[in-house]
Amino acid sequence: MLGRTYDSQVCSIARALEIVGERWSLLIVRDALFAGVTRFTDHQHNLGIAPxxxxxxxxxxxxxxxxxxxxxxxSPEQYEYVLTDKGRDLAPALVALTEWGDRWASPGEPPILYRHKTCGAEVRQEIVCDECGPIDPGDVGVRPGAGMPAEYLANRRPRRTS
Structure with a gap:
């Protein structure tokens, strides 16, 4: 079983999973983002989650x-849970997960459609190249970024060429 932290992973996906990788967390953020749920009792009721x-x-x-x-x-003292800018920045990831789920995990037509509030047009998530515009996910490569620790680069195994 995986732990709650991924200390051996030099990866922003692993860091993000430490925070939102548990399924209830993303569903809470989903309901806050797209349904405006802010109260504990509403989250509990909507999700059927134990208190x-x-x-x-x-x-x-x-x-x-x-x-x-x-x-x-x-009186009585009650609180609501409101997304911050950091929480709202998960919207593209949730739209992308929805699109993947619609394609690969849903039994039929999409149950939820994302729409632009201003004009009503459909909203979707794309991978976009700064030079070429939208690209196929299979055309995405990786390379070390500025945040890659030097000691990790020194211990990398060479890629196989055959």
């Missing part, structure tokens, strides 16, 4: 800075 699990996931999202807790009632 202790929901509290744990919200605490993780709060600690990571994806959500913030705001007082909405002083």
């Amino acid at each position: 202790n699990v929901l509290k744990s996931r919200l605490d993780t999202l709060l600690a990571a800075g994806l959500m913030e807790r705001r007082l909405y009632s002083a």
Whole structure:
């Protein structure tokens, strides 16, 4: 079984999974982003999630800075959980996961369609080259970036050519 951290991985995907890789976390963010859910009881009702699990996931999202807790009632004291800019920046990833799920994991037609609020046109996620525009995912390669630790580069195994 995988742990909660991926210390041996030099990868931003692994770092992101440490925060939102548990399925409830992404569903909480999904409901906050696209349905405007902010209250604990609404998340619990909509997702059918146990209160202790929901509290744990919200605490993780709060600690990571994806959500913030705001007082909405002083008497009785009640809070809502609101996405931050960091949390809202997950929208493209969720749209991409939806498109993948529609293609490979749904039994029929897409259950949810994303639309631009201003004009009503369909919204989709693409991989875009700065020079060529939209490209096929199979045409994406990788190379070390500026954040790659030098010691990792020194210990890399050469790629096979055959």
